[in-house]
Amino acid sequence: MGKVFAEITMSVDGFAAGPRISPQHPLGEDGNQLHEWLFKGTKDNPIDQQNAAAFFSSTGAFVIGRRTFDLGINEWGEDGAFGKPCFVLTHRQQEMLVRGSTTFTFVTDGIESAVRQARLAAGEQDVCVMGGANTIQQAINAGLVAELRLHIAPVLLGAGTRLFDQLKGAPITLESTQVSNSSFAVHLRYRMQMTDSFQP
């Protein structure tokens, strides 16, 4: 079966979003600079293109935090953008939402359950825990993440949502497995020790 990876972009000073997140500014004020590698870099930079493609290419299911879902759903269009089963970590029970080939299943019994359901849905493919920051922290703390895919955008945001803020079990030694870069981001992959013993 596939692996579980967490993937997100952060600023050089470690923020996954700028301050004052709102529907108008889903990455916070000034946060759009984080995703320039996605919106500008992928136009003509093969490194950014490869990194963007890898987000989907081997991914069979996604795990998303509730806030990310709420901020994104109106932007993701009629097909829901992902084209795969998505599991939304939330406290509010809700019926599955279908948008074209994308399904959003709301999971109220915690990150282990969300990742477990995503792994079952993904089959042989990988599961992407795509944030926000709090969801990724929960997944790391639960020992569920085998690979960290970080994109570091060339900006100091100074304030906002810290990607790594509530880590347990630190220090956690990582293994650098891949580095690539464009002028819009440094793309890093690290292998992590998974402690979860999930068996399908």
Add this chain to the structure above:
Amino acid sequence: MGKVFAEITMSVDGFAAGPRISPQHPLGEDGNQLHEWLFKGTKDNPIDQQNAAAFFSSTGAFVIGRRTFDLGINEWGEDGAFGKPCFVLTHRQQEMLVRGSTTFTFVTDGIESAVRQARLAAGEQDVCVMGGANTIQQAINAGLVAELRLHIAPVLLGAGTRLFDQLKGAPITLESTQVSNSSFAVHLRYRMQMTDSFQP
């Protein structure tokens, strides 16, 4: 004349030192993993060797925080390790300390003064603001830093001294100028907009 660069190693989660810094643990507990690129990598990895050499090769003077000085001075040996003029940012007036070819001048009137004195001492060479984190933050906030040289060690420390914690004037857009990596660190250089108008 040369430029002012700030250079330091941080963890993937942005800590320049682990928790509980002490003379026995100058980088905090678990902090030694930060400098493996210096102590292990430079033994046989040319990328780590190049990055370590660059710390000294064009540098004519150093700016050091008081705490870093206090923690380091007994480790730096009879020649003071730097072989160049060092300016120590402190609140306590003290006479210049000479260790072989290294001089430590104690500067009590702020980061601008420390960097200005260092630039004069460095002549055509560069000035390295080498930390700790607070000293680098002060230099960035004063618009004194033209280049940021970051080494990212493959570890999540979870706690300690955050490298970027008190930045003003953010967001600060950076320009990525160099990326290299070994298994012990990702080495990044960013150009920053200097706002200081120092003239010798």
